[in-house]
Amino acid sequence: MAELGTCELRLAKPADAALLARMSRDYIEQGTGWRWRTAPLKRKIAAPETVVLVAEVELAGVRFTGGFAVMDFELNKALLSLLAVHPNLRRQGVGSKLLRWLHKSARYAQCQHIELQVRADNHKARRFYQQLGYQEEALIPNYYNGKDAAYQLKLRLLDR
Numbered sequence: 001m002a003e004l005g006t007c008e009l010r011l012a013k014p015a016d017a018a019l020l021a022r023m024s025r026d027y028i029e030q031g032t033g034w035r036w037r038t039a040p041l042k043r044k045i046a047a048p049e050t051v052v053l054v055a056e057v058e059l060a061g062v063r064f065t066g067g068f069a070v071m072d073f074e075l076n077k078a079l080l081s082l083l084a085v086h087p088n089l090r091r092q093g094v095g096s097k098l099l100r101w102l103h104k105s106a107r108y109a110q111c112q113h114i115e116l117q118v119r120a121d122n123h124k125a126r127r128f129y130q131q132l133g134y135q136e137e138a139l140i141p142n143y144y145n146g147k148d149a150a151y152q153l154k155l156r157l158l159d160r
């Protein structure tokens with residue numbers, strides 16, 4: 001695996017929506033139907049209560065968008081709806097960097113916790129969230145497409 005050069009975070013722009021939609025289709029929504037297409041991602045990028053964060057990386061001299069995350073901010077909590085890192089960049093800290101930035105923002109926004117759902121059979125992502133301090137609160141049967149189970153995960157921000 002080529003070594004990651006730089007990794008810089010920035011807020012997404014409307015022009016990023018089509019690429020982020022393809023990343024969602026290929027890395028997150030496999031087998032569950034493609035819901036996060038260009039138009040809904042454009043709406044998220046424009047929404048004042050949502051942060052769409054992009055990781056711009058450099059790998060073997062080539063710069064590209066290597067990961068992204070979408071977080072919705074509510075009154076007391078934040079919801080992570082999408083997170084993906086390009087397969088060639090995994091286990092190099094990109095996902096953690098995206099989430100740590102969002103954790104800081106959620107604390108700053110005085111959110112008490114962050115919630116997300118992850119497929120029960122996505123053991124890699126479950127390990128990833130676990131090492132960042134998320135706890136598995138509940139198993140929700142038939143969550144995806146009325147058949148696949150999900151875990152509801154929570155990170156309590158005030159304790160940390």
Ligand SMILES: CC(C)(COP(=O)(O)OP(=O)(O)OC[C@H]1O[C@@H](n2cnc3c(N)ncnc32)[C@H](O)[C@@H]1OP(=O)(O)O)[C@@H](O)C(=O)NCCC(=O)NCCS
Binds near residue numbers: 083118125
């Ligand atoms: C989950 C995901 C975002 C992690 O991104 P990443 O950039 O690879 O994560 P990091 O490099 O920051 O990993 C940090 C730690 O998480 C854990 N972790 C990450 N990927 C793991 C894996 N495949 N297996 C076991 N532990 C893993 C490890 O403890 C890792 O630290 P280490 O590499 O020093 O052992 C990435 O694998 C991904 O895009 N997966 C597909 C999409 C997805 O499942 N999204 C989540 C849906 S809710």
